[in-house]
Amino acid sequence: MIRSFYFILEKEFKQMMRSKGLVRMLIMMPVIQLLILPMAANYSIKNISLAVVDNDHSEYSRTMIHKITSSGYFKLTSFCKNSKDAFNEIENDRADLILEIPHDFEKNLVRENSQKLSVQINAIEGVKAGLSGGYLANIIADFNSDIKTHWIQSQGPDEAAIVSVAPINWYNRYMNYYLFIIPGILVTLITGIGMLQTSFNMVKEKEIGTIEQINVTPVKKQAFILGKMVPYFVLSALVFVIGQIVSYLFYNIHSAGSYLTVFVGMCAFLFSLQGFGLLLSTYAESQQQAMSLGFFFMNILNMMSGLYTSIDSMPMWAKVMTGSFPLSHFIRVMRMVMLKGSSISEVGDHLLIMVGLGIVFNTWAVLHYHKRS
Amino acid sequence: METVIYTKKLTKRFGNFIAANELSFEVSKGEIFGFLGANGAGKTTAMRMLCGLLMPSSGEANVAGFDVYTETEKIKQNIGYMSQKFSLYEDLTVAENIRFYAGIYGLSFAEIKMKTDELLTKLDMRSEAKKLVSQLPLGWKQKLAFSVSLVHDPKIVFLDEPTGGVDPVTRRQFWDLIYYAAGKGVTVFVTTHYMDEAEYCDRVSIMVDGVISALDSPGNLKKQMNAPDMEDVFYQLARKAKRSE
Numbered sequence: 001m002i003r004s005f006y007f008i009l010e011k012e013f014k015q016m017m018r019s020k021g022l023v024r025m026l027i028m029m030p031v032i033q034l035l036i037l038p039m040a041a042n043y044s045i046k047n048i049s050l051a052v053v054d055n056d057h058s059e060y061s062r063t064m065i066h067k068i069t070s071s072g073y074f075k076l077t078s079f080c081k082n083s084k085d086a087f088n089e090i091e092n093d094r095a096d097l098i099l100e101i102p103h104d105f106e107k108n109l110v111r112e113n114s115q116k117l118s119v120q121i122n123a124i125e126g127v128k129a130g131l132s133g134g135y136l137a138n139i140i141a142d143f144n145s146d147i148k149t150h151w152i153q154s155q156g157p158d159e160a161a162i163v164s165v166a167p168i169n170w171y172n173r174y175m176n177y178y179l180f181i182i183p184g185i186l187v188t189l190i191t192g193i194g195m196l197q198t199s200f201n202m203v204k205e206k207e208i209g210t211i212e213q214i215n216v217t218p219v220k221k222q223a224f225i226l227g228k229m230v231p232y233f234v235l236s237a238l239v240f241v242i243g244q245i246v247s248y249l250f251y252n253i254h255s256a257g258s259y260l261t262v263f264v265g266m267c268a269f270l271f272s273l274q275g276f277g278l279l280l281s282t283y284a285e286s287q288q289q290a291m292s293l294g295f296f297f298m299n300i301l302n303m304m305s306g307l308y309t310s311i312d313s314m315p316m317w318a319k320v321m322t323g324s325f326p327l328s329h330f331i332r333v334m335r336m337v338m339l340k341g342s343s344i345s346e347v348g349d350h351l352l353i354m355v356g357l358g359i360v361f362n363t364w365a366v367l368h369y370h371k372r373s
Numbered sequence: 374m375e376t377v378i379y380t381k382k383l384t385k386r387f388g389n390f391i392a393a394n395e396l397s398f399e400v401s402k403g404e405i406f407g408f409l410g411a412n413g414a415g416k417t418t419a420m421r422m423l424c425g426l427l428m429p430s431s432g433e434a435n436v437a438g439f440d441v442y443t444e445t446e447k448i449k450q451n452i453g454y455m456s457q458k459f460s461l462y463e464d465l466t467v468a469e470n471i472r473f474y475a476g477i478y479g480l481s482f483a484e485i486k487m488k489t490d491e492l493l494t495k496l497d498m499r500s501e502a503k504k505l506v507s508q509l510p511l512g513w514k515q516k517l518a519f520s521v522s523l524v525h526d527p528k529i530v531f532l533d534e535p536t537g538g539v540d541p542v543t544r545r546q547f548w549d550l551i552y553y554a555a556g557k558g559v560t561v562f563v564t565t566h567y568m569d570e571a572e573y574c575d576r577v578s579i580m581v582d583g584v585i586s587a588l589d590s591p592g593n594l595k596k597q598m599n600a601p602d603m604e605d606v607f608y609q610l611a612r613k614a615k616r617s618e
């Protein structure tokens with residue numbers, strides 16, 4: 001068992017080292033994704049036009065507006081008398097965001113220690129809308145954590161759904177955009193390698209037919225599957241480390257907590273993620289199928305991972321769905337450790353869930369792999 | 374004579390379709406057993422059941438003394454298999470392929486080295502050892518794949534259309550390798566569409582629509598059917614087929 005595993009590993013590493021996309025995966029992808037993407041995205045995010053409707057005209061409201069505009073992300077483009085005027089600004093594309101401060105803002109805040117604000121976002125540019133909303137929530141939360149924000153999408157104040165959003169990046173106090181986006185890019189990057197490449201590698205053997213030749217040897221399927229995992233585990237880990245170095249060198253992002261904890265989290269993440277990739281590959285017959293399946297799951301799960309939206313504000317079914325996939329847990333771990341400096345025991349729950357998911361996915365994959373059809 | 378493959382009413386159904394229907398035959402040690410049949414006759418299906426790659430629907434079968442239902446992993450220690458699809462890794466070199474297969478069959482490092490030397494010499498491929506398999510001509514690939522399937526000294530080797538698409542000269546060389554192996558006591562179970570190759574076999578079975586419709590030595594078959602050669606024997610039987618691929 002151990003001997004044959006050695007030879008499987010040796011073969012897998014040789015094949016990986018010879019594959020054409022290797023350099024691209026190892027160097028180009030982290031560099032392009034980490035250097036070019038955030039810069040391009042950041043340009044637009046730095047110029048968010050804000051329209052303000054101040055119905056209160058108090059000391060408090062002025063301080064808050066000042067705090068928002070001085071953050072550097074928002075341009076105050078217009079002061080409007082009422083929400084109808086402000087809505088016109090959005091309609092005519094002169095504002096991305098409306099902040100409406102109600103009457104008695106200061107009074108209620110002082111007396112009842114709570115107040116509601118209304119924010120309307122021009123949601124045509126999804127990412128920009130999400131990010132700018134996140135920033136605004138962040139600043140307001142910073143201003144007074146007891147203020148409850150109410151979000152109204154841009155369809156118009158009347159029929160709009162009201163969603164209460166917990167501030168998504170409250171620990172990112174200094175509004176560092178890179179701190180918000182880079183860990184997310186890193187996670188997405190190794191998700192691609194860990195899940196997709198692992199599963200392609202397996203399906204490729206089915207497609208060219210060499211899997212028959214393996215199945216007719218006494219090799220244990222566990223050894224074969226593990227041999228498929230290890231090389232892409234190493235590759236993903238390497239890309240992760242390179243990515244961390246790039247984000248340190250170029251954005252000065254360094255972990256507030258221990259890098260060891262981040263690495264342990266990554267190991268747990270890859271274990272479960274690769275298990276999922278292998279599971280997909282036992283169901284797919286061709287690389288084409290594996291690719292469709294892989295991208296299907298990756299896109300959905302990326303969207304729901306908590307990278308772009310707050311998990312806290314999701315409905316229950318979505319929370320359950322996100323929670324049963326490793327991505328959101330690893331993003332939590334990354335943010336908690338790198339931004340807040342959480343210790344390994346504080347992220348223990350997430351680590352255990354990832355390992356648990358990994359055991360489920362891998363066992364399922366092994367059980368579903370048959371040497372005999 | 375020692376029987377190394379034994380089947381009785383071995384059957385494989387895919388839904389309502391019967392790909393292999395009640396196959397019963399025996400193959401003796403050291404024999405070259407030709408397994409003929411038109412496209413879709415059920416040759417690959419039968420072979421995959423014997424190799425433990427496909428679960429039979431019914432019937433009995435024994436390979437190298439082990440049961441195909443319960444002892445497939447023991448069967449696998451004792452057989453070599455060359456599938457109809459190419460079975461070596463194109464992105465590994467000749468030597469690396471030999472090393473890999475020898476390794477997973479449990480040969481020691483010393484044995485691997487010895488086997489590699491012996492095999493490269495026999496195939497006259499010393500100078501190709503470090504070449505990627507993808508760079509070899511088809512005939513060489515097939516000879517290499519055959520030798521690799523014998524690397525763990527199996528009792529029986531199953532060859533599924535090993536010479537498909539190979540030129541006549543290389544096919545002759547391939548059959549020299551088969552004879553050499555059989556001479557050392559290896560049982561060879563081979564499918565082919567070339568009737569000149571059928572003449573080289575000790576015995577042949579001819580499958581038509583999932584059923585074995587003739588089984589004997591080429592000489593006896595020709596006599597029984599009053600045919601000048603195997604081509605004619607095959608034609609007389611196979612034209613009755615209703616299945617078409």
Ligand SMILES: Nc1ncnc2c1ncn2[C@@H]1O[C@H](COP(=O)(O)OP(=O)(O)OP(=O)(O)O)[C@@H](O)[C@H]1O
Pocket residue numbers: 387390392410411412413414415416417418419457618
């Ligand atoms: N997994 C499967 N599911 C359904 N039908 C199958 C399956 N495998 C094979 N068949 C069918 O069984 C029949 C026999 O196929 P098989 O591959 O055994 O033929 P063959 O004699 O090897 O033909 P060829 O000379 O073309 O290789 C064919 O009609 C084929 O379509």
Ligand SMILES: [Mg+2]
Pocket residue numbers: 416417418457533
């Ligand atoms: Mg076939």
